[in-house]
Amino acid sequence: MAKRDTKNLFLETSNRLFRSQGFSGTGLKQIVSEAGVPWGSLYHFFPGGKDDLGMQTVAFAGNADNELFKAGFAQAKDLPAAVAGMFKYEIQHLNRTDFQEGCAVASVASDVAAVSEPVREACSRSFADWEETISDAFLEQKVNKRDAKELASFIISALEGATLLSRTKRSIAPMKNAMKHVDIVVQQVLKDSPND
Amino acid sequence: MAKRDTKNLFLETSNRLFRSQGFSGTGLKQIVSEAGVPWGSLYHFFPGGKDDLGMQTVAFAGNADNELFKAGFAQAKDLPAAVAGMFKYEIQHLNRTDFQEGCAVASVASDVAAVSEPVREACSRSFADWEETISDAFLEQKVNKRDAKELASFIISALEGATLLSRTKRSIAPMKNAMKHVDIVVQQVLKDSPND
DNA sequence: GTCTATAATACGATAGAC
DNA sequence: GTCTATCGTATTATAGAC
Numbered sequence: 001m002a003k004r005d006t007k008n009l010f011l012e013t014s015n016r017l018f019r020s021q022g023f024s025g026t027g028l029k030q031i032v033s034e035a036g037v038p039w040g041s042l043y044h045f046f047p048g049g050k051d052d053l054g055m056q057t058v059a060f061a062g063n064a065d066n067e068l069f070k071a072g073f074a075q076a077k078d079l080p081a082a083v084a085g086m087f088k089y090e091i092q093h094l095n096r097t098d099f100q101e102g103c104a105v106a107s108v109a110s111d112v113a114a115v116s117e118p119v120r121e122a123c124s125r126s127f128a129d130w131e132e133t134i135s136d137a138f139l140e141q142k143v144n145k146r147d148a149k150e151l152a153s154f155i156i157s158a159l160e161g162a163t164l165l166s167r168t169k170r171s172i173a174p175m176k177n178a179m180k181h182v183d184i185v186v187q188q189v190l191k192d193s194p195n196d
Numbered sequence: 197m198a199k200r201d202t203k204n205l206f207l208e209t210s211n212r213l214f215r216s217q218g219f220s221g222t223g224l225k226q227i228v229s230e231a232g233v234p235w236g237s238l239y240h241f242f243p244g245g246k247d248d249l250g251m252q253t254v255a256f257a258g259n260a261d262n263e264l265f266k267a268g269f270a271q272a273k274d275l276p277a278a279v280a281g282m283f284k285y286e287i288q289h290l291n292r293t294d295f296q297e298g299c300a301v302a303s304v305a306s307d308v309a310a311v312s313e314p315v316r317e318a319c320s321r322s323f324a325d326w327e328e329t330i331s332d333a334f335l336e337q338k339v340n341k342r343d344a345k346e347l348a349s350f351i352i353s354a355l356e357g358a359t360l361l362s363r364t365k366r367s368i369a370p371m372k373n374a375m376k377h378v379d380i381v382v383q384q385v386l387k388d389s390p391n392d
Numbered sequence: 393g394t395c396t397a398t399a400a401t402a403c404g405a406t407a408g409a410c
Numbered sequence: 411g412t413c414t415a416t417c418g419t420a421t422t423a424t425a426g427a428c
Contacts (some may be wrong), residue, residue, distance in 0.1 A: 006393085023309035025220035040394045043423075050422065100310040109364040110306040111218035114319070116297040123364045153361065153370050154377040161357025165349065168305040168319045174349050181350040182425065184384050185377045202411085224405065236412045246404065283407075 007045045011060040014053055020059075020099035023054055023111040053106050053160050055122040058155045060102035062126025066133055073137040080186050082137065089180035090163055092170050099170045102163050114177060130156055143193040151189050199303025203241045205231045207256040210249055215257075215297035219250055219307040251302050251318040257300035262329055271335040278333065278383040278384050279351060283375035286359055287368050295366045298359050326352055347385050354378050 013035035017026040028050060033038050038156065046052040069086060076082035109123035134152035141143060162178035197310060213222040219353035224246055228235050242248040247311035272278035289297065305319035330348035335341060 020310040022218060022220050024218050025307050025311065026424090029420075038306050038394050040396085044393060053361055102306065102309075106360055107286050107306055108199075109302055109360060110298065111221050112366050113298075114216040115221065120364060122368075127364060150218075150373045150376065153373040156265070157357035157361050157370055157374045158354050159357065160360055161353035161355065162350075164302055164305060164356055164360075165323055168309050168316060168323060170316075170320075174353055177346045177349040178353045180209050180346065181381045196392070225402075234412050236414080240411060248410090 006037055006041050009037050010042070010045060010053065012056055012192055013037075014057045015061045015104050016101065018054075018057060018104045020097075023108040024104050025111075027173055028053070036124045051112075051119050053114065054116075054119050057069070058105050058108050058119070058122045058126055062129060065103075065105075066126075066129045069130060069133045073133065079137060079190065080139055080183055083134075084179055084183060085188050086159060087162070087182070090159065091166075091175050091179075094163070094172060094175065099167050102167045103160060106160050106163070112164075127156060138189075141190070143189060147189055147193055151185070154185065155182055202233055202237050205233050206238070206249065207253055208240060208331070209233075209259045210253045211300050212252075212297065214300045214303045216251060217292075219304040223224075224249070229381075233355075244367075245255055247312050247315050249376055250308065250312075250315050254301050254304050254315070254318045254322055258325060261299075261301075262325045265326060265329045269329065273385065275333060275337055276379055279330075279382050280375055280379060282351070282355060283358070283378070286355065287362075287375075289370050290362055290371065291369060295363050298363045299356060302356050302359065323352060334385075337386070339385060343389055345379070350381065351378055 010031065010196045014026070016032050017031060017034070028042060029039075031053075032042060043049065046056065048055075061164075068089065072085040072089070073079075076085055087148065105123050105126045108119060113120045113123065131152040133146040134155055135145075138148035138151060143151070158178045159179075162175045165174035166172055206227065210222070210227050213227060213230065224238060225235075226236060227249075238249075239245070242252065244251075264285065268273075268281040268285070269278045272281055295340075301319050301322045304315060309316045309319065327345065327348040330351055331344040334344035334347060340349070354374045354377075358371045360367055361370035
């Protein structure tokens with residue numbers, strides 16, 4: 001079990017640091033130091049070095065968020081409430097971390113989407129997973145496939161952009177504005193999509 | 197004139213590199229090297245070092261975009277067309293750079309919003325400038341102040357988020373989806389805002 | 393799986409000449 | 411304004427012992 005614990009310590013720490021300092025702005029030494037984990041373990045768990053750690057951190061954070069999104073769609077009373085829940089969850093996180101931490105996938109993608117193809121693909125996969133979760137939920141409510149996919153992509157864009165603006169302005173106003181206007185779109189899509 | 201030329205070479209090069217590699221992922225050595233500019237000039241024009249260069253690059257890129265946005269709103273036939281123009285402009289840039297370059301303000305903010313307070317404020321100012329440009333255009337069409345400001349914030353969020361997703365997926369689909377759904381919101385706001 | 397030591401390089405920043 | 415040289419330090423990555 002020591003194996004999983006050590007690796008998890010790596011991923012939890014890199015996740016936290018990437019979210020606040022970005023991928024390129026975070027050194028491996030700092031991750032090892034703050035995780036309280038042996039330096040010798042780094043290249044044991046992540047033989048591909050920093051890019052490897054980046055990819056696994058993106059998958060780790062992306063899967064965790066995806067599970068939260070899925071749970072949100074399963075529990076919410078309707079689709080608009082579920083989508084709003086995604087924004088409310090991010091608002092909570094921004095408040096809890098005093099606007100220090102954004103999204104790990106976004107941070108890594110922003111730094112190395114044009115630099116490392118494997119890492120870019122890992123980020124792309126996480127975004128695609130989230131979109132599938134949202135899209136599936138709308139498909140169940142008889143929204144046609146194309147509309148559901150386009151809407152899901154738009155929701156993630158708005159969520160990521162608003163997270164960046166809120167972090168930069170140290171204000172949840174952008175997040176609330178995005179939540180409000182995305183809701184307008186969700187209502188419109190649900191209204192226009194006939195239940196046939 | 198040599199002064200302005202050298203400084204401009206710095207800013208144009210750092211702008212380009214920050215957009216593709218991020219702020220932390222770009223070294224001063226690389227900027228100097230690719231700009232073909234003397235190393236000794238760096239701390240002459242940017243005495244505050246890398247953070248100073250980051251702030252001035254953000255202002256440089258932010259102002260340039262703001263002028264483009266203003267021109268777009270002045271020339272477009274109506275507000276929906278002007279807003280769509282912002283997305284079309286970004287689509288062009290993504291295509292022209294083969295999805296290498298995103299937004300400089302976003303790249304710098306993503307890396308150091310939680311690390312350097314002065315740099316964060318510079319990024320925040322650029323976002324605010326853009327929002328004011330958009331907000332003013334909607335105010336002229338009798339949209340009330342609060343709605344105009346909230347809509348402007350939302351448009352920037354969607355634009356930044358879609359830029360990140362498009363860059364990460366190497367596809368303009370997220371950008372087009374964002375443009376389409378933002379248009380729904382713009383139409384709705386214009387319809388709901390009475391001309392009194 | 394972990395430890396220590398270290399390689400090789402890149403980083404931001406500075407000094408002093410001109 | 412620019413040039414060259416260089417200072418510490420941090421970076422990622424590796425080697426070999428245990």
